[in-house]
Amino acid sequence: MDSYIVSEELQNHSHHAGEHGHDEEGNKMFGFIVFLLSESVIFLSFFAGYIVYKLTTPNWLPPGVEGLEVREPAINTVVLVASSFVIYLAERALQRHKLWGFRLFLLATMAMGSYFLVGQAIEWSHLAFGFTTGTFGGMFYLLTGFHGLHVLTGILLQLMIFIRSFIPGNYESGHFGVNSTSLFWHFVDVIWIVLFVLLYIWQ
Amino acid sequence: MTNVPIDSLSLPVGKPQHESPGGWKQYFSFSTDHKVIGIQYLVTAFFFFLVGGIFAMILRGELITPEADLVDRTVYNGMFTMHGTVMLFLWTFPSLVGFANYLVPLMIGARDMAFPRLNAVAFWMVPVVGILLMGSFFVPGGPAQAGWWAYPPVSLQNPTGNLINGQVLWLLAVAISGVSSIMGAVNFVTTIVKMRAPGMGFFRMPLFVWAVLSAQIIQLFGLPALTAGAVMLLLDLTVGTGFFNPANGGNPVMFQHYFWFYSHPAVYVIILPVFGIFSEIFPVYSRKPLFGYKVVAISSLLIAVVSAIVWVHHMYVSGTPAWMRLIFMLTTMFVSVPTGIKVFAWVATIWGGKLRLNTPMLFALGGLIMFVFAGITGIMLSSVPVDVHVNNTYFVVGHFHYVLFGTVTMGLYAAIYHWFPKMTGRMYYEGWGKLHFWLSFIGTNLNFLPMHPLGLQGMLRRVSSYAPEYEFWNIIASLGAFLLGMSTLPFIFNMVVSWMQGEKAPDNPWRAIGLEWLVSSPPPVENFEEIPIVISEPYGYGKSEPLVAEAHNQAQ
Numbered sequence: 001m002d003s004y005i006v007s008e009e010l011q012n013h014s015h016h017a018g019e020h021g022h023d024e025e026g027n028k029m030f031g032f033i034v035f036l037l038s039e040s041v042i043f044l045s046f047f048a049g050y051i052v053y054k055l056t057t058p059n060w061l062p063p064g065v066e067g068l069e070v071r072e073p074a075i076n077t078v079v080l081v082a083s084s085f086v087i088y089l090a091e092r093a094l095q096r097h098k099l100w101g102f103r104l105f106l107l108a109t110m111a112m113g114s115y116f117l118v119g120q121a122i123e124w125s126h127l128a129f130g131f132t133t134g135t136f137g138g139m140f141y142l143l144t145g146f147h148g149l150h151v152l153t154g155i156l157l158q159l160m161i162f163i164r165s166f167i168p169g170n171y172e173s174g175h176f177g178v179n180s181t182s183l184f185w186h187f188v189d190v191i192w193i194v195l196f197v198l199l200y201i202w203q
Numbered sequence: 204m205t206n207v208p209i210d211s212l213s214l215p216v217g218k219p220q221h222e223s224p225g226g227w228k229q230y231f232s233f234s235t236d237h238k239v240i241g242i243q244y245l246v247t248a249f250f251f252f253l254v255g256g257i258f259a260m261i262l263r264g265e266l267i268t269p270e271a272d273l274v275d276r277t278v279y280n281g282m283f284t285m286h287g288t289v290m291l292f293l294w295t296f297p298s299l300v301g302f303a304n305y306l307v308p309l310m311i312g313a314r315d316m317a318f319p320r321l322n323a324v325a326f327w328m329v330p331v332v333g334i335l336l337m338g339s340f341f342v343p344g345g346p347a348q349a350g351w352w353a354y355p356p357v358s359l360q361n362p363t364g365n366l367i368n369g370q371v372l373w374l375l376a377v378a379i380s381g382v383s384s385i386m387g388a389v390n391f392v393t394t395i396v397k398m399r400a401p402g403m404g405f406f407r408m409p410l411f412v413w414a415v416l417s418a419q420i421i422q423l424f425g426l427p428a429l430t431a432g433a434v435m436l437l438l439d440l441t442v443g444t445g446f447f448n449p450a451n452g453g454n455p456v457m458f459q460h461y462f463w464f465y466s467h468p469a470v471y472v473i474i475l476p477v478f479g480i481f482s483e484i485f486p487v488y489s490r491k492p493l494f495g496y497k498v499v500a501i502s503s504l505l506i507a508v509v510s511a512i513v514w515v516h517h518m519y520v521s522g523t524p525a526w527m528r529l530i531f532m533l534t535t536m537f538v539s540v541p542t543g544i545k546v547f548a549w550v551a552t553i554w555g556g557k558l559r560l561n562t563p564m565l566f567a568l569g570g571l572i573m574f575v576f577a578g579i580t581g582i583m584l585s586s587v588p589v590d591v592h593v594n595n596t597y598f599v600v601g602h603f604h605y606v607l608f609g610t611v612t613m614g615l616y617a618a619i620y621h622w623f624p625k626m627t628g629r630m631y632y633e634g635w636g637k638l639h640f641w642l643s644f645i646g647t648n649l650n651f652l653p654m655h656p657l658g659l660q661g662m663l664r665r666v667s668s669y670a671p672e673y674e675f676w677n678i679i680a681s682l683g684a685f686l687l688g689m690s691t692l693p694f695i696f697n698m699v700v701s702w703m704q705g706e707k708a709p710d711n712p713w714r715a716i717g718l719e720w721l722v723s724s725p726p727p728v729e730n731f732e733e734i735p736i737v738i739s740e741p742y743g744y745g746k747s748e749p750l751v752a753e754a755h756n757q758a759q
Binding site for chain 1: 317318385388389390392393396397398423424425426427428430431432434435438442443444445446451452453454457461464
């Protein structure tokens with residue numbers, strides 16, 4: 001350490017009066033991103049399991065099952081991916097202090113997410129195999145179910161920030177709740193795209 | 204207190220200060236102060252250490268004679284399962300998280316952790332894990348019996364037919380422990396990356412902080428894999444899915460992959476903070492700067508990276524193809540490079556120093572000696588031909604007990620003695636501490652050294668009866684175990700009495716360099732009157748540079 005650097009550092013920090021205020025919002029966002037990275041490893045573990053099982057299991061598909069129908073899930077996929085753009089528009093509306101625009105786009109996102117969940121449920125009800133039908137059945141329901149739980153969580157988070165937007169003064173400053181909800185939604189989306197390719201395209 | 208040799212350091216010793224804010228009741232509350240949470244973790248973990256130790260006493264008591272005559276075989280199975288589980292999930296993890304909680308904010312010059320409430324929630328999950336595990340003794344069929352690995356198909360057996368059985372409770376406990384650890388990991392990584400005091404760059408952080416950062420990164424990216432495996436096993440067990448159950452088309456070896464992909468790195472989650480503790484302690488008691496600070500810091504991260512690619516060495520005999528065995532043999536052997544760097548750095552630090560053999564230094568030296576031994580047997584085990592012979596024998600048990608008791612628990616003891624004055628504001632009794640060290644050191648070696656010849660002769664682990672020719676070494680090992688059990692008595696006595704009526708400790712009893720020694724003992728609620736500005740490297744023993752800027756050094 002030479003003295004020059006010391007004095008420079010002292011100058012840099014002197015106007016903080018010895019206390020540098022930590023950026024609370026930034027910490028929360030950083031923590032949330034770290035958490036999402038960690039959560040993506042659970043999905044990656046399931047994906048890796050799926051790939052290994054698919055490649056190594058003899059008689060992968062249960063008897064009487066030809067494969068999965070791709071058309072309905074594909075429409076579902078389009079809706080879910082599109083909702084990612086809609087929640088981005090909601091975020092932008094909030095940044096420009098257009099509270100009603102924010103609420104409308106948020107409602108649209110929730111509607112699209114719900115459409116996806118209902119479509120998933122209808123697909124499940126038509127399938128010829130169950131959760132306990134071999135490794136294939138287990139893996140299919142585990143992946144789609146675990147992802148569906150995340151979609152549900154995302155919709156609930158959106159509902160929460162929607163309700164919070166009616167409390168005056170709530171969105172004057174930091175938007176951590178909104179930004180993290182939006183990030184979570186994009187995460188759920190990206191996971192779905194991988195899932196769709198693994199389960200439906202690669203048959 | 205021994206006399207401190209005078210060197211070129213003139214560190215403030217400070218005045219004793221003895222009000223502890225809040226009294227003992229704060230430890231039973233939902234406190235968000237990282238120092239309270241740290242002590243909560245440590246005391247809870249130590250309680251479970253004693254519980255796990257009682258299980259171990261029962262195991263070693265059974266093994267004194269070749270016949271299975273002390274406890275029923277199912278009880279014995281439950282005992283070794285619970286011993287492993289409690290010692291890992293309720294002693295080593297929480298106690299190290301406790302130290303990390305207490306020390307990291309102090310060491311990096313922060314007022315608290317980034318997310319204090321999350322911190323408290325993460326702690327209060329630990330007693331829940333304990334209640335679930337202890338509660339499994341009272342369900343029909345008793346606790347889980349499949350070992351702490353919970354390999355299927357053994358773990359899928361459910362003789363009682365109840366939905367709530369020991370194995371299900373075990374899996375729930377592991378899952379909750381995992382959630383708590385992830386919360387902690389997010390908190391630590393955010394705190395270390397975002398909350399450092401001005402002037403404290405990454406390469407001015409104490410090595411304990413480096414070690415905690417590396418360990419928590421492993422938690423973030425390893426634990427979810429175990430969680431995934433545990434969820435699948437739980438579904439197999441309760442719903443009847445076919446992930447690991449061969450009867451339903453599943454593949455049991457897949458669980459081993461899921462399990463070891465986290466549970467081998469987990470060993471490094473445990474040992475890295477202990478390496479950090481060693482790196483803190485050796486310079487202080489040798490009065491020398493730590494040798495090769497930067498390289499040691501980087502080697503922590505390197506261990507974290509390498510830990511992700513060695514898990515198959517637990518599965519050499521699980522039908523793993525030869526080419527895969529070879530790859531993982533090489534990666535496993537590579538682990539000895541970063542760990543070797545650390546060991547040589549510590550030896551070079553001690554070399555030619557003015558040693559003060561206080562209790563923390565004795566424990567650290569003892570731990571280092573036993574770690575070297577554990578490392579040597581580790582390299583032996585990493586090579587496939589040896590492992591094929593000794594897999595699942597007492598050789599393996601001896602190896603990892605040298606790591607987990609000889610190194611980790613000794614390191615934890617060293618840390619407890621070293622920071623006891625800081626945490627409580629009182630000094631411990633040196634004589635009792637030294638007695639504790641010698642009992643532990645002799646006990647550990649008596650207990651675990653005989654396991655190596657036993658393993659080489661082929662005695663399998665997890666058995667309650669054995670061939671008569673193994674009796675001699677088993678008796679010695681059991682005597683060592685009982686000695687270890689007794690060695691905790693002087694420790695408990697020392698801690699309790701010192702905490703209640705020990706000599707008042709000054710702020711910096713060891714004349715150590717580090718931000719945590721600049722504040723009073725015990726530290727005030729917000730840690731620092733003014734956030735310090737760091738202007739020099741850590742471990743500057745024998746150099747004349749101050750650690751923090753003069754204008755901000757008025758905390759005394």
